[in-house]
């Protein structure tokens with residue numbers, strides 16, 4: 001469905017997207033994960049023809065985007081990171097307006113707007129001005145706009161940032177449903193690893209414009225270097241405790257956050273119970289500890305030495 005080859009975007013000497021190659025298969029939910037400023041939106045802008053690449057190629061549905069932009073745009077729906085809606089218009093009129101830009105008209109346009117209102121579950125509020133909507137509801141209308149032309153490829157750029165948990169949940173469910181029931185291929189951009197973990201079969205992790213990991217979640221997790229996370233909670237965590245823990249065999253990448261010290265550990269390298277014993281033997285009173293199996297967050301931490309949230 002989508003093939004990027006050596007995709008690069010530079011602003012002067014500053015490389016924002018650096019030589020990225022990847023393929024998204026038909027029917028896949030593909031996660032594009034990366035921290036702020038990684039270059040995610042720039043990639044989305046190039047795929048949606050808003051920006052042209054400095055070099056490299058983009059193929060959608062086996063056709064070069066640069067050669068067939070009009071044709072390709074018809075099968076793509078893009079939900080931009082920033083809302084693009086008319087606040088004074090109603091939800092339905094926004095859908096009608098943007099649907100007409102896709103070339104829909106008459107009864108087909110009205111019917112599609114009604115269908116989309118059902119999908120985004122805003123039928124009851126369809127005649128209300130978008131200005132009166134919550135952030136989450138506006139996001140849903142923004143997604144609705146991208147669904148008006150019934151795209152084969154739907155690209156969402158951080159659709160859940162800054163909204164309430166209920167709307168967030170609703171958006172995740174809608175994306176799942178569109179993929180399962182309509183067979184839509186989805187590219188889901190986020191810096192929330194739990195969302196990508198939940199939705200996506202395949203994941204690309206980008207940082208500073210470069211692709212640092214690519215594969216199915218299983219492939220990424222089975223990577224020999226992938227570690228689990230052990231967090232110990234103290235009444236008061238000190239820099240001294242951090243240093244002592246850092247020197248324990250099998251402990252990597254320690255970080256301190258208030259009363260917690262987190263570390264990466266690998267069961268392949270050393271028995272976790274032994275590590276916990278060593279920590280207890282330091283003689284600093286522990287309140288509790290928690291253990292999390294390898295996830296995308298720890299993979300990211302492992303590769304870059306920093307957290308996705310920083």
Ligand SMILES: Nc1ncnc2c1ncn2[C@@H]1O[C@H](COP(=O)(O)OP(=O)(O)OP(=O)(O)O)[C@@H](O)[C@H]1O
Pocket residue numbers: 011014016034035036037038039040041042043081158191
């Ligand atoms: N027009 C521009 N000129 C110069 N630099 C730019 C321009 N647009 C974006 N950048 C820079 O490119 C980098 C990547 O930005 P981009 O918006 O693609 O990141 P992102 O991964 O989408 O981040 P976020 O999670 O914050 O949305 C940033 O460092 C940004 O400052």
Ligand SMILES: [Mg+2]
Pocket residue numbers: 040041042081157158
């Ligand atoms: Mg962005």
